[in-house]
Amino acid sequence: MSRKITSHDPAAGFFRRLRNTLGPKGMPTDDRGRMRMVLDSMILHIHPAKVDVRTLRFSYTWGLGGLSALLVVMLMSTGVLLEMNYTPSPPQAYLDILNLRTNVWFGELIRNIHHWSANLLVVVSILHLLRVFFTGAYRPPRETNWIIGVVMLLLVLGANFTGYLLPWDQLAFWAITVGTSIVEYVPVVGSWLSNLLLGGPEVSANTLLNFYALHISIIPVSIVMLMSYHFWRVRKDGGLSVPKTTAELAAPEEETTRPERVTTIPHLVRVELIWAVTWIAVMLTVGMLVAAPLEGIANPDISPNPAKAPWYFMGLQELLLHFHPVIAAVLIPVLALGALALLPFYDISLGSVGVYFRSWRGRYLTLIATSLSLFVTPVWVLVDEFALHWTDWLPGWPTWISNGLLPLSLLLLGFYTLQAALRMIFKTNPEERILIGFTYLFVALIVLTIIGIFFRGEGMQLFWPWEIVPAH
Amino acid sequence: MTEINDTNITRRDFLKTAWSVIGGITALEAGALAIAYMQPRLAEGEFGGVLTIGAVEDFPPGSVTHITDGRFYLTRFEDGGFVAIYQRCTHLGCSVPWEQTENMFICPCHNSQFTSDGDVLNPPAPRPLDLFAVSIEEGIVKVDTGNLIVRDQFDPAHVAYAAQENE
Numbered sequence A: 001m002s003r004k005i006t007s008h009d010p011a012a013g014f015f016r017r018l019r020n021t022l023g024p025k026g027m028p029t030d031d032r033g034r035m036r037m038v039l040d041s042m043i044l045h046i047h048p049a050k051v052d053v054r055t056l057r058f059s060y061t062w063g064l065g066g067l068s069a070l071l072v073v074m075l076m077s078t079g080v081l082l083e084m085n086y087t088p089s090p091p092q093a094y095l096d097i098l099n100l101r102t103n104v105w106f107g108e109l110i111r112n113i114h115h116w117s118a119n120l121l122v123v124v125s126i127l128h129l130l131r132v133f134f135t136g137a138y139r140p141p142r143e144t145n146w147i148i149g150v151v152m153l154l155l156v157l158g159a160n161f162t163g164y165l166l167p168w169d170q171l172a173f174w175a176i177t178v179g180t181s182i183v184e185y186v187p188v189v190g191s192w193l194s195n196l197l198l199g200g201p202e203v204s205a206n207t208l209l210n211f212y213a214l215h216i217s218i219i220p221v222s223i224v225m226l227m228s229y230h231f232w233r234v235r236k237d238g239g240l241s242v243p244k245t246t247a248e249l250a251a252p253e254e255e256t257t258r259p260e261r262v263t264t265i266p267h268l269v270r271v272e273l274i275w276a277v278t279w280i281a282v283m284l285t286v287g288m289l290v291a292a293p294l295e296g297i298a299n300p301d302i303s304p305n306p307a308k309a310p311w312y313f314m315g316l317q318e319l320l321l322h323f324h325p326v327i328a329a330v331l332i333p334v335l336a337l338g339a340l341a342l343l344p345f346y347d348i349s350l351g352s353v354g355v356y357f358r359s360w361r362g363r364y365l366t367l368i369a370t371s372l373s374l375f376v377t378p379v380w381v382l383v384d385e386f387a388l389h390w391t392d393w394l395p396g397w398p399t400w401i402s403n404g405l406l407p408l409s410l411l412l413l414g415f416y417t418l419q420a421a422l423r424m425i426f427k428t429n430p431e432e433r434i435l436i437g438f439t440y441l442f443v444a445l446i447v448l449t450i451i452g453i454f455f456r457g458e459g460m461q462l463f464w465p466w467e468i469v470p471a472h
Numbered sequence B: 001m002t003e004i005n006d007t008n009i010t011r012r013d014f015l016k017t018a019w020s021v022i023g024g025i026t027a028l029e030a031g032a033l034a035i036a037y038m039q040p041r042l043a044e045g046e047f048g049g050v051l052t053i054g055a056v057e058d059f060p061p062g063s064v065t066h067i068t069d070g071r072f073y074l075t076r077f078e079d080g081g082f083v084a085i086y087q088r089c090t091h092l093g094c095s096v097p098w099e100q101t102e103n104m105f106i107c108p109c110h111n112s113q114f115t116s117d118g119d120v121l122n123p124p125a126p127r128p129l130d131l132f133a134v135s136i137e138e139g140i141v142k143v144d145t146g147n148l149i150v151r152d153q154f155d156p157a158h159v160a161y162a163a164q165e166n167e
Helices: A014-020 A031-040 A064-083 A092-102 A107-134 A143-165 A170-185 A190-198 A205-236 A246-250 A264-289 A311-320 A325-341 A360-386 A399-426 A430-454 B002-006 B011-038
Strands: A050-052 A261-263 B050-055 B063-067 B072-076 B082-086 B104-106 B120-122 B131-137 B140-149
Touching (some): A031 A261, A050 A264, A064 A107, A064 A264, A107 A143, A107 A264, A143 A170, A143 A205, A143 A311, A143 A325, A170 A190, A170 A205, A170 A311, A190 A205, A190 B011, A311 A325, A325 A399, A360 A430, B072 B140, B082 B140
Antiparallel strands (some): A050 A261, B050 B140, B063 B072, B072 B082, B082 B131
């Protein structure tokens, strides 16, 4: 007879019954007792009762998904506190931030933690995506979760971008101005979309209100709903992908013994707790030591020089310096995001799931693609900046061809030549070509972002980082 | 009667379809409502509405005046015509200051340059600066900042003139 613990237990007294509603008391010491505890527990219902012991290997997952979830929770709790000290209306918004820094108990700390957690979340989400890509974990049956993940990455960027405006300082105002101007270049519906987003022709009080509503309700609610679905799908898809060594890859059907499964409590939860506490401590320390930036109050008449978008869009802004806006801001991002989201539907080899970089060969190919991109991307930026003048050379042509499709086609041709050369030398298979292509393009994005952040100064000209005069 | 019985729509199918149609319409309505709520909310007399700028004589021919409240530059040509040039750069939206000494608009963000009537002298700006409609009523200059005039090149039709005295 299994004793089901409910709040309605006639044998218990009033207070015992009241506390029973919170859950069973005491930690059982045997596996069976622990299993029951997990099954009954409201807090732990997102985890299965037992997990494959191999998926607990930290150097396989690096705890990136868990860290993302922790950061979302931290952002929501600090965000609610900030919300109670903030008015989404200029100029009060800026004054409220000043007030937060000086007059609100721990206001500056809460703001700093919120700011740095938000930036870290962008980085960690991207690292999580890289981990899943390089271990091949997005392949069936996990393709749905991959798409959900890509959508959540976009939502995280959206949350970051809308939050960027809220302090209403010069940095916020002009980063959002430059960032939203990119929207106007969407063909046909661009200006309508930009008008809708901004609530007018330019960043204004209406924009602040729109962004505030998106930032505190629509985007976080969407993220929480998708997160729940993401977690549920991890279980439905049979837990995490299982790490494999390259030796195991060579002899796939060796596995006759059943995989060892251990109880989630304490084996998984212990690691998660340590990881969470560590990062809470890190974010607290960072929040105490490093102040979130705040410049003077927004002035719509004076653009700082240079005016830069938020750092995660600097790769895109760098592309805008090289291509016609329709190509740089619409065609390239849409193609890249489409290729990323649909990855599990054309990369369908299942053999190497769980092996970092597919195989030993894959590791070398990844290294080669990284080095090539690290070399080619900066060289291309320099050549395009100083030697290529498409619009001057082809004066009669529409600029979206002369400074858009034409150089893009040449770059794609170069990319194809590279793949063909590697195919000749290494006899690469389709899976390895996708690995090379992803690595090459991702590293290119990182290089462009770094150039945009650190090497662009006054008038968005190229400078050495130490020669750049701060924006004025 | 027989014709109706011949069709393959069962009661279940009909209800299913009906419910999905109703559900779809409801979703569209909710979406349209959300979009309607995000639309620009504009007021008369501020930026976004019609602004009264001043008397025609206040702006000498050949001058460029920054109207801060309206976010535009009022250019009066040598022939007396007016255009209101929106200060927002057509490249990425920075505010373009008028450089009197250079006699052109120079964008601080990406170095786009424009003439006093807003035409592009130097890219990356893809098109001339946008305009607001200027109207002159009884010698008073009014500018409608609610409607942007987007143009590919200078068009004399956009220039507003004061009514001639010999009417």
